[in-house]
Amino acid sequence: MLSRAERVRRTGEQALRLIAFAAIAALLWRAIRPPIATGVDVAGGDLRRALARWTLSATPAMRVVFDAAPDPGTRDWLRALARAGGSVRWSASRPISAAAVVAEPAAEPNGVTRVRLASANGEAVSLADGAGAIDTLPRGGARELELGTVAGAVRAAGATFTATSYARESVVLRPVLVLGAAGWESKFTIAALEERGWRVASRVRVAPNIDVTQGPLGSIDTARYAAVVVLDSTVAASSSEIARYARAGGGVILGGSAPRGGALTGIAPGRVGPRVAGVAGAVASGAPRTGLGGYPVSSPGADAVVLESRDGVAMIAARRLDAGRVMQVGYDETWRWRMAGGDESAAAHRAWWSRLVAAVAYAPLVPRESGLTPIDEAPLASLVDALGPSAPIDGRPTAPTDGARITRMLFILTVASLLGEWTSRRLRGAR
């Protein structure tokens, strides 16, 4: 007959055995059960710590609720977890704005950086670089800026995203060749480009077989010139060379009646229409080019893109020609805009000519070492690219859980209960 103490002892041993079996069963179940998602609310939790935990414990399924687009490091970490066999689902506690910013070198002199920004959802966006604020779009939208200097990366920030970009290349800009007859249009075109920072070579016809030249002159090829500006039809002798240059990747601007000259007719985006006069006095108005006369681009080719029209008539058109670009500019007295326009006309005339040349210029890109932080030009698009589209998650995500800790505790519990049961048995003399 067992004493009361002995019975209690044996009951305890059975209980420890049961506990050990239960812990082993739990461990077995945890090993073979279907994956259960773990998640984190980044608004209230620490996503970085959760990522570290998930990585160490090889969490098979993860879900994240963002309140803003994650930074590239977090996004790439999640992408790596997903690629490593896990399942990552995400959603947003509020709509993340689809936004993008891109900074790239403009094919213009003086290191101009062109920044393009677009943002949806009507969210206010501030644009800044390392030196401070650049611009603000109170209701989002799109904007293009040309910045003379940019300190570090350009950052566009809204309530739900921060997009960054920087110009990763610089352009190689060779001189521009200006050809035409001596006259105010050639003089002021050369002046506008030079004042804007372009290196200009020119060959200006003054008399039969007499040209006034400046700058580096040589054969017309992309190794020597970024663009060729032909202002009239006096350069017929060089037209075949110019056409070859365009096909090889060069940029050509045909001004006024220039497409009438020899091989240039074949590369022009359209034909030269009958001359039209400008509107008297309009060069000093808000639409100064309506005051300029010129030769409209008539019958634009199927591959031509009309860039500017006036009263339904194309005044500027462009086309691609093999590797190069050709632009036909109907205006032939833009100098009047500069001389007789409003207070800002000289600067506007310079900028306009520079943009035309930049639009066609052959400007090879050279990567540059920056040492800047990784770019994140379109945070939402990159997030979708990395993790797929957002998936609705019912209810709030669970609090951060630690599967490894539970497993560890179950193991300790198993060992402790088995050890306790064995010790008890041996102390009472049983095997």
Added chain:
Amino acid sequence: MNSPHLSLPRSRFPLPGEFVFATAQYESGDWDSAPLVPANLIDSLARYTSLPVAPTGAIVALASDDLFRFPLVFLTGHLPVRFTDVERTNLRRFADRGGMLFVDDHNHDIDGAFHKTAVEELTRAVGPLSQLPNTHPIYSAFFKFPDGPPNTSHELNGWGDNLVHSHLLAAMRGNRIAVLYSNKDYSSEWGYHPDNKRFLAIDNTKFGVNIIVYALTR
């Protein structure tokens, strides 16, 4: 002198691509002291170049907005020059936008009234004048003048200030001439009927062609 006409009739506006030689009309002084110079330079330009040049010149008031239709303007006179505020403002805008004013001292007298006042006024309107190097591209824009500005018979004969001026003066905008100033009295040197060129061993208006070609190409 009061200017009765401050704006040109439209018929005198330059045609597209056409060069019109313009003479500046200003309120003070005698702006029309060299009436034969335009015709003579137009004749030379037509002789030596293929530039489309208007057969007659134009007269444009410095105070008029029409000034901006003529990016090269010739100004001369004997008498003291005092620009009005409008003339001064227009001249500054003209230079800033790329126009070129060619000023010739028709007086070229000792301590001349035109020279002193014109230089003072031009300095106020456009900026200080300084010596133009004799290697400047204007001396090789069409004809070659390796020694700088050609001398005039008035200088060589010892008339006026009894000096042979070795340099022209200029006010610059960037690397371009905004005001070209001469003490050499080209207004007298070139002030004859173009038909009389045939009596000259060397055409003395060639430097005038250089000035116009420079203005049209640089």
